[in-house]
Amino acid sequence: MDAAEETLRRSLAARAAAVTAQASAVRDLKAAKASSADIAAAVDALNALKLDAAAAERELIAAVSGGGEGDANGGAGMSREAFRQAVVNTLERRLFYIPSFKIYRGVAGLYDYGPPGCAVKSNVLAFWRQHFVLEEDMLEVDCPSVTPEIVLKASGHVDKFTDLMVKDEKTGTCYRADHLLKDFCKEKLEKDLSLPVEKVTELRHILAVLDDLSSEELGAKIKEYGITAPDTKNLLSDPYPFNLMFQTSIGPSGLSPGYMRPETAQGIFVNFKDLYYYNGNKLPFAAAQIGQAFRNEISPRQGLLRVREFTLAEIEHFVDSEDKSHPKFGVVSNLEFLMFPREKQTSGEKATKLRLGEAVDKGIVNNQTLGYFIGRVYLFLTHLGIDKDRLRFRQHLANEMAHYACDCWDAEIESSYGWIECVGIADRSAYDLHAHTEKSGVSLVAHEKFPEPREVEKLVIAPVKKEIGLTFKGNQKKVVEALEAMSENEAIEMKSALESKGEVEFQVCTLGQNVTIKSNMLSISKEKKKEHQRVFTPSVIEPSFGIGRIIYCLFEHSFYMRPSKAGDEQLNVFSFPPLVAPIKCTVFPLVQNQQYEEVAQQISKALKTSGISHKIDITGTSIGKRYARTDELGVPFAVTVDSTTSVTIRERDSKDQIRVSVEEVASVVKEVTDGQSTWADVQWRYPAHSSFSADE
């Protein structure tokens, strides 16, 4: 541990101690029944200390792990950038992706999936549907992207879904303020080796707290460091918030603002009532949606990872906040994988393998349902072909989480860009349903019917309107309302004060003043009542999948290069598992000849009947070249026709070949592509075959 780290660690410890001390001070004040103003001041101080501690936490992490970017293995000895370039070149050349509207010079942050990319995407979505919607009996819905303003006002997106932006004062070009500051600090740290220690500490601190900086703080730093527009070196405007939603107008009047949804979740929340009914008014249940989402990024970077339109797959699992156990947790509890709890991050350790059951038992993961989804997400991603050693579940730090969230874990996948958040799994408590209940006036609640009515003691506050009216005249209504709105604790406090002193000071917020309440002005009593049900707002646990990011990481994890047989060339291979491969199988007549082509057609027909996507390649190119061509598309199996009775099947990664009769080919390929058998299974059953051609 170096000296700087030691300092940071001590600073964090000191701040954490300050938080603990202040929290206990707040408790003491409450116990001592101090004035609410005093308590409020103490709570404010506590919150400030918490923010401070969180910043120290981030700072330490940044110092220890170098900004959270681990050591990606960029393929055999290549730099990350060179590896990425090799992958992206292959992806674009083979039309996995195409920059959208290329003939018009494109639009930043918009990409098309070309034929093989589109096939991979639809395989990933089909498996998502199988793995989550079907296997978990979820209710899938499909809502429009065009969304009226009121919905996104309720969700908070209209007011808060912003990034801070600065403009080149002369050209008007826009930049993300935090990106410019980040680039400046990183470059300084990397390139200016003469930087004094205090300056290093300062810049590291900025990188650590970047996400927490206010508009004013960002602006001040940009001024202080003299940061200018990267392209022109012109001065920059002050930062101001830019809303990331694409705005539009619904209907012709121009009076109904709308937005392209920034996530699919809201479509589910607003339908809660119907979906709850559809589920027989029973909890828990989950709804799911796959669809487009839109974010009008200020200046998209990171190529395929930060785009302006993308496919999300989201699950909203509605559950009673008093019982977050999950009946199927046992199925995943023995899974063991890389987890990165908050404490490990702040103490500068690395992610370590943890048994999921243990993580939940120890309270590292907040509850079983959250844990169950973490497990299911792990299974989903590794089935697709994501390398389990480059996948970790990272818990959000206190300052990363929304204020209402209970706990939140991101499935992060390591790529050449570092660790990338690909799935967020959040326990959002009852926030979303509350927000829409409030805004729409439709109550989005669940009911728990009691088998037997329950007797409950309820505090009844009964203001004596006549007495209050005599004393407070025109203010009567506001005083009555304030009394009725007291919490149970406040009412009990008032009852005992009235009993001992006969009167009590009482703050009426709507009047902006304290009034004196006397014993004859209200009665506070406990009454027994029979209740037949409990009415409550369910909690929401939300796994949200960035499909495009998962696919991009999958491309990086599947890509490798190997020398051609002659050794004069490096050949690209995508080692997709059959589940996601864009085409499952190719059929090659060894030489151009009518007999072989007829056999190829016959095999193609059988493959079609079995529902296996495939391609015939009858070009006269050498068999080695044809293998190389399909390896680059990630096709797992190739059938080469070299006789009219039996053919060979070649596996992409091992290049091993087996000899199979023409009649059996389709069923063997089906077996190994739909997961009934492995290649090893069938290799054992059929004779091996040596390679055809010297040029492979």
Added chain:
Amino acid sequence: MDAAEETLRRSLAARAAAVTAQASAVRDLKAAKASSADIAAAVDALNALKLDAAAAERELIAAVSGGGEGDANGGAGMSREAFRQAVVNTLERRLFYIPSFKIYRGVAGLYDYGPPGCAVKSNVLAFWRQHFVLEEDMLEVDCPSVTPEIVLKASGHVDKFTDLMVKDEKTGTCYRADHLLKDFCKEKLEKDLSLPVEKVTELRHILAVLDDLSSEELGAKIKEYGITAPDTKNLLSDPYPFNLMFQTSIGPSGLSPGYMRPETAQGIFVNFKDLYYYNGNKLPFAAAQIGQAFRNEISPRQGLLRVREFTLAEIEHFVDSEDKSHPKFGVVSNLEFLMFPREKQTSGEKATKLRLGEAVDKGIVNNQTLGYFIGRVYLFLTHLGIDKDRLRFRQHLANEMAHYACDCWDAEIESSYGWIECVGIADRSAYDLHAHTEKSGVSLVAHEKFPEPREVEKLVIAPVKKEIGLTFKGNQKKVVEALEAMSENEAIEMKSALESKGEVEFQVCTLGQNVTIKSNMLSISKEKKKEHQRVFTPSVIEPSFGIGRIIYCLFEHSFYMRPSKAGDEQLNVFSFPPLVAPIKCTVFPLVQNQQYEEVAQQISKALKTSGISHKIDITGTSIGKRYARTDELGVPFAVTVDSTTSVTIRERDSKDQIRVSVEEVASVVKEVTDGQSTWADVQWRYPAHSSFSADE
């Protein structure tokens, strides 16, 4: 034939004769080498006559067929409206659809698919992918919805994708001008029985030509008839065009206008070059795309049929315009179904059954490729469960087609709203690729390499720059360019003029004046050249599927009611084929008992392994009620567990039951749901079982 119809028929015949006469006049003028002004005037007159004839055509059709709406069979003796209401009630109650953002009082023209609707939709799309993309080896792509302006400027949508709108002059409420005029005419015709014959003729004429009316004509009619705003009776503004695209802005600068795409096709056209390359630079090939499209309708009506956001599935089949034969046409040529060629429509006949091969042979359908797709669309729709007797292929009339289109057929499905266009199959010639070539400057063309180089005669225009420079000085460049840009015909004309007169007047547009060209200023000669390939812009044949409309019509065609066993109730049934049914099978333990529930779980597990979507219903409700509940969701098979060794399988429509052992259930259900066997096949193999319950 009544007198009015007779009159219309005669009027059409007269106009058609006028068109023929004028067309021959134009030919004569051309042959006589009349002045270009004279020829242009004659062509203008011809076009006006054509429009006139087209209007007469429509008028006749409207009179004969009552506005194109045939006699939909709205179920057993119900009115169309009552039938529609019964379907829509069931669809909304069972959450096939939900009006979007319902808790916020919704947005016209936006609907969610709830769980069963969403499952039907994804089944339809999966089958579309199987039937078209996989079976026809199409190149599927997936492009963003956000589209920069320049792309939609090239396609014509920015300028021409409009509807005419009028505004309530006081409240600002917007209406489609043609809708108001249509409603007025229809209501008058239906309700005002005292209307004089001339007035009836006039109103019918308006209905017939409604789509062709200009903004001024619509406005004049609205004024003439005193049509006011339907809700307030206020005066209306003059009609003006409203662009139906949702507009937005890409990026933060506000300087890059964008739109939500109104169709998916443009994403394919702009990628033509890459896709052609991907296909080995070979024609023909087809690209396909499934995705959202957006139309900001002025005032959406017709419920689920006219919405502001919808899923399109589009195919762009690129083909050499000189060879539109199709190698697989033979596979569909013997299909026979309802076709409604242009001539049948104008002569007031009905659609009749036609053999597809005959339709192509006789030139009714323009070419084999168009015919092949018509056949494939027919197979697609009928496989889904569309009633073949309520499906017709209607050819566009001359005035309906875009000016560049060769031929166009709509698959129309009859619903309670009349005949609804659900799939358009158009031969769009080379229009789209031309438009994008022109706008982007990137040439979207195909190459046909000749096996042997061909000798061709080419006209070579060689300006003598020195002479031109001496005469025209600073204008030299513009004169040279204009000379080089001459068409072959112009050059030949000039050559002969120069040979006979020695000089000729020549218009240089870029100078805005005529100049005198003399023989010494250029040479025009024919040269023989060897060409190795033909470069041309491919034609596009575009089948475009409105997925939501197809699904809605499918709902209507599948819906029926039957009395409950007690006869006291009408029960709703959706008779979906297993292919599209939202759930393939339900499992019911006959009574609530642990043994039966265990068997149900065991069957569920086997069904899951076979990939069959299903639901267990363990509520204590009577078996009859449970059947009724799933019939209403269109679940084709129900498994009732009434012993631990064997169970019954009930088929939804016949209500027939067979007895099958617990071990065999999953495989039998799989057989009948994935199309390997029919219900009749398995009924023959297993013993029948009589109904369980008196209340079914």
